[in-house]
Amino acid sequence: MSEDLAIRVRGLVNRFGPHVVHDGLDLDVRRGEVLGIVGGSGTGKSVLLRSIVGLVKPASGTIEVLGTDLRTADPETRRAIELRWGVMFQDGALFSSLTVRENVEVPLRGIEGLDPDLRRALADMKIALAGLPAKAADNYPSELSGGMRKRAGLARALALDPEIVFLDEPTAGLDPIGASAFDVLIRQLSQTLGLTVFLVTHDLDTLHACCDRIAVLAEKKVLVTGTMADMLQVDHPWVHEYFHGPRARAAQDAREPDGRAG
Numbered sequence: 105m106s107e108d109l110a111i112r113v114r115g116l117v118n119r120f121g122p123h124v125v126h127d128g129l130d131l132d133v134r135r136g137e138v139l140g141i142v143g144g145s146g147t148g149k150s151v152l153l154r155s156i157v158g159l160v161k162p163a164s165g166t167i168e169v170l171g172t173d174l175r176t177a178d179p180e181t182r183r184a185i186e187l188r189w190g191v192m193f194q195d196g197a198l199f200s201s202l203t204v205r206e207n208v209e210v211p212l213r214g215i216e217g218l219d220p221d222l223r224r225a226l227a228d229m230k231i232a233l234a235g236l237p238a239k240a241a242d243n244y245p246s247e248l249s250g251g252m253r254k255r256a257g258l259a260r261a262l263a264l265d266p267e268i269v270f271l272d273e274p275t276a277g278l279d280p281i282g283a284s285a286f287d288v289l290i291r292q293l294s295q296t297l298g299l300t301v302f303l304v305t306h307d308l309d310t311l312h313a314c315c316d317r318i319a320v321l322a323e324k325k326v327l328v329t330g331t332m333a334d335m336l337q338v339d340h341p342w343v344h345e346y347f348h349g350p351r352a353r354a355a356q357d358a359r360e361p362d363g364r365a366g
């Protein structure tokens with residue numbers, strides 16, 4: 105596996121009963137890039153994310169993360185790799201009975217011998233990093249807005265200083281101002297922390313604001329990868345409609361002069 109790759113997927117097959125979701129899917133995610141995964145509803149974006157992080161067991165194929173083939177790795181090696189990534193699920197997937205701080209502390213509890221005061225301080229640091237006010241640490245998820253819950257989920261994903269962060273539709277359900285603030289946060293985190301970001305999204309503004317490259321899922325595989333400029337040249341019905349439709353034009357018009365992805 106190339107040193108430059110954070111994730112390398114080859115020949116991935118996922119099926120649920122007779123329903124084939126991925127059929128020979130290949131994907132490279134480069135270290136330090138923000139890669140946006142797009143595709144029509146049901147094309148298997150979340151299943152791809154979930155199979156990389158081990159929540160879905162593929163029928164076949166190889167998945168290498170940070171140089172290790174996860175499907176053949178022994179449990180100890182696998183666990184060591186799992187500590188090097190963080191996942192933010194669409195709804196934040198927070199424990200409702202725990203405060204935000206306690207949620208962020210959950211992954212830190214796996215570190216043997218970590219002093220509770222230090223654990224608390226580390227959690228508070230991640231909460232600040234995710235752009236939440238300090239007082240939010242003592243709130244329960246139900247006391248937060250949707251945007252704040254997403255930030256809390258991000259803080260938990262960052263708890264162990266991961267090299268890779270998986271984000272499943274981070275801006276879904278946010279109002280446009282909240283969504284663009286989240287875009288800025290993702291971009292800043294990737295730049296300041298050197299994170300590799302695997303970002304599943306439907307949001308064209310997010311693609312413009314955050315992503316270095318885009319991978320399009322269609323026809324049970326990654327149909328094409330490239331910059332936003334590359335996407336505009338792709339002659340495939342869904343890809344053309346997605347990147348040239350009215351919403352795409354609005355996102356393009358709203359783009360900052362230093363916008364990403366092309």
Ligand SMILES: Nc1ncnc2c1ncn2[C@@H]1O[C@H](COP(=O)(O)OP(=O)(O)OP(=O)(O)O)[C@@H](O)[C@H]1O
Binds near residue numbers: 143144146150
């Ligand atoms: N656990 C499961 N059991 C059976 N089918 C599943 C399961 N998980 C996903 N699927 C099916 O796999 C397909 C891909 O699902 P997935 O959630 O990855 O799509 P997606 O591209 O993320 O869609 P969306 O954009 O709507 O979120 C869908 O048809 C879904 O119904």
